[in-house]
Amino acid sequence: MAEIQIKNVAKKFGAYQALSDINLTIHDQEFMVLLGASGCGKTTLLRIIAGLETATTGEVWIGGKRVDHLAPKDRGIAMVFQNYAVFPHLTVFENIGFGLRMQKLPNDVVKERVERTATLMHIEQLLKRYSGELSGGQRQRVAVARALAMEPDVILMDEPLSNLDALLRLEMRAELKGVLAESKTTAIYVTHDQVEAMSLADRISVMHQGKIIQAASPIEVYRNPAAEFVAGFIGNPPMNFLTATPAGDGKWTVAGQVIDGPRLGASQLQFAIRPEDLGPAETGLPATAKVVEPLGAHLLVTCEVDGHSFRAVLDSDLTVKPGDRLTLAPQADRIRWFDPETTLAVA
């Protein structure tokens, strides 16, 4: 069992609070992605789990054992970091086999594991090359292969695909997901790329300003964002927001239209809807098209609704021109409501 528990972890760099109130359990064999914008604390949290950084307060447990006082090598984890420490003077084979040799495994086991992981990462043709001669993307794949070759219970990865071109990244992403599922490894993966996060994760922890705002499955963070930040961060284009005022009896006025909403006594709420959950209809939100972008599969229309910029992803067969007046009906079961004071979801 390689469950990871992070209990009340906080980290200060001098006066700067890089992490606060981090409580998170990563289940055995789970693929957890830490997602957030640059500087939100993802790498710091990963480094604390790895033992490369010490938390100011809090505890880290792996497999039922408290590990925050142990050296990185004694935590039973393999790591792949942004600055993948691949030894330039060793061949790719020697690099991938490095940890296995340290464990004094027999030559045939080393050879088999090196060749297998190299094939998985599509670098089997590079085994004899010196790592110093490789491109950034190739070195990054060597670093991933070296970690996988250790067959660890836990693997920690910090943007391990960031140096690959878009196509290779897509391919490696699928490979990595398959390999880790098959090897029953518990994985924590840091990225700022939400598509990567959605495609890889069993659960995503969305981080913002040193806190975990929501930890849930990809579809849950997408459909039921727990806070306005998550709603605006996940999804491209992001969710639309409009101010709603009470119209009595669980109804709310949004852009002059009365819509069913939560039965709350608030004086104001934020109405939120995803661009793809809108469609032209007889009644709905009055919109004026400003920019029309034909994206092939869809038509992305940036409009103005109630003085706010508002996006709709519409059927590509529709003909819409800038200046056109549209009536956009939100799909009722996809509307979300947020408290403007706490910014948390209320329905």
Ligand code: ATP
């Ligand atoms: P990125 O995606 O850019 O790597 P991140 O979310 O991983 O960002 P961290 O690297 O964890 O962010 O950094 C979180 C915050 O802590 C940043 O504001 C950073 O400047 C600060 N920080 C990180 N390491 C140190 C350090 N050793 N000393 C001082 N401040 C630090």
